[in-house]
Amino acid sequence: MFRRATLATVLPAVLLAGAVPLAGCTTAHGSADGRPIVAASFFPLEDIVRAVGGDAVHVVALVPPGQDAHEYEPTPLQLTGLERADAVVYLGSGFQPSLEKEVDGLPSRVRRLDLLRGQHLLPVTGPLAGTDGNVDGEAVGDQLDPHVWLDPSRMAAMAGDVAVALRALAPSAATQIDANLARYRTRLDALHHDMTAGLADCRSRVLVTSHRAFGYLAAAYGLTQVSIAGVSSSDEPSARTLRAVADFVRSHGVRTVFFQRSLPRDLAQTVAGEAGAQVAVLDSLEAPTHQQLAAHADYESLMRADLASLRQGLGCA
Numbered sequence: 219m220f221r222r223a224t225l226a227t228v229l230p231a232v233l234l235a236g237a238v239p240l241a242g243c244t245t246a247h248g249s250a251d252g253r254p255i256v257a258a259s260f261f262p263l264e265d266i267v268r269a270v271g272g273d274a275v276h277v278v279a280l281v282p283p284g285q286d287a288h289e290y291e292p293t294p295l296q297l298t299g300l301e302r303a304d305a306v307v308y309l310g311s312g313f314q315p316s317l318e319k320e321v322d323g324l325p326s327r328v329r330r331l332d333l334l335r336g337q338h339l340l341p342v343t344g345p346l347a348g349t350d351g352n353v354d355g356e357a358v359g360d361q362l363d364p365h366v367w368l369d370p371s372r373m374a375a376m377a378g379d380v381a382v383a384l385r386a387l388a389p390s391a392a393t394q395i396d397a398n399l400a401r402y403r404t405r406l407d408a409l410h411h412d413m414t415a416g417l418a419d420c421r422s423r424v425l426v427t428s429h430r431a432f433g434y435l436a437a438a439y440g441l442t443q444v445s446i447a448g449v450s451s452s453d454e455p456s457a458r459t460l461r462a463v464a465d466f467v468r469s470h471g472v473r474t475v476f477f478q479r480s481l482p483r484d485l486a487q488t489v490a491g492e493a494g495a496q497v498a499v500l501d502s503l504e505a506p507t508h509q510q511l512a513a514h515a516d517y518e519s520l521m522r523a524d525l526a527s528l529r530q531g532l533g534c535a
C-alpha cells in the first residue's frame with residue numbers, strides 16, 4: 219500500500235504558500251516531478267486509481283478518514299488543489315452534491331471523470347421494496363442509487379474507465395497501466411467468485427441494513443435489501459418506517475440487522491432490539507477510519523470482511 223498522499227504533500231510548495239508561480243516553472247498544474255495528479259473523491263475510487271495508476275500518477279484522496287462521503291464538502295485548500303489537479307475522479311448523480319458543484323466550476327483543463335456515466339444505475343426504492351412487507355408513502359421519486367462500488371463486477375468496469383483516462387494523462391506509462399488494470403481485475407474477479415460462492419447457500423436472503431447502500435451488492439448475489447434509513451446517510455426514517463421494518467424483521471425471523479461503523483448504530487439497535495435480533499457491522503466503504511487505513515485496509519480486504527460478516531449474519535453454509 220502506498221503512503222496516503224494529501225494535496226499538501228504532492229502539490230508544489232508554492233501553491234501551499236499562496237505565492238505567485240515559481241520562476242522557471244513551466245506548467246501551471248501537475249506535480250513537482252511531472253507525474254499527473256489525480257484526485258479521487260472517496261475511498262473506493264482512490265483504491266481504483268492507486269491500483270491502476272501505480273507509480274505513474276499521484277493519487278490524492280479527498281474525503282478525510284472516518285468522514286461521511288455523502289456529506290463531504292471540500293476545504294478551501296482542497297479547492298485550490300483541485301484547480302491544479304490534472305483529473306478528478308468522482309461519482310455524480312447527487313452522491314456528493316457539494317463536490318459535484320465544485321467540479322462543475324473547475325477550469326476546463328481539469329479532466330472530469332464521473333464513473334457513474336458508464337454504469338446502468340438502479341432506481342432508489344422504498345425500504346421494503348421487493349418483499350411482502352409494505353410501507354406506502356415512502357416513495358423516493360426518480361432518484362438513482364450511486365452505491366455501485368459494493369458490487370465487485372462494477373468496480374472492474376469502473377477500473378477500465380479509469381485506465382482509459384490515465385493512459386491519456388500518462389501515455390508513456392500506458393503499458394504499465396494496462397498491466398496494473400489486468401492484475402486489479404483478476405483480484406476483483408476472484409473476490410466476486412468468492413462472494414458468489416460464499417453467499418450461495420444462506421438461511422436468510424434478507425439483508426436488513428441501516429443505510430440503504432447495499433442495493434447493488436444485493437442484486438449481484440441474490441439478496442433482498444431492506445433498509446431502515448435512506449440512500450443518503452443523512453436521510454432519517456419516519457417512525458412509521460422504523461415500525462414497519464421492525465415488524466418485518468420479527469415476522470420473518472431475521473436474526474441480524476447490519477449497521478455501518480461510520481454512522482450511529484442507534485437505528486439498527488432500535489430495530490434489532492424491538493425484534494429480538496442482533497446487530498453486526500457491514501461496511502459501505504464510504505469512510506474507512508484512520509485505524510483501518512493504518513492497518514493497510516483496501517477495497518478487497520474490506521469487502522472480504524463484509525463477506526465474513528454477511529455469512530455469519532445470514533447463516534450461510
Ligand SMILES: [Zn+2]
Pocket residue numbers: 288365429430431449450451502504
Ligand atoms: Zn452511502
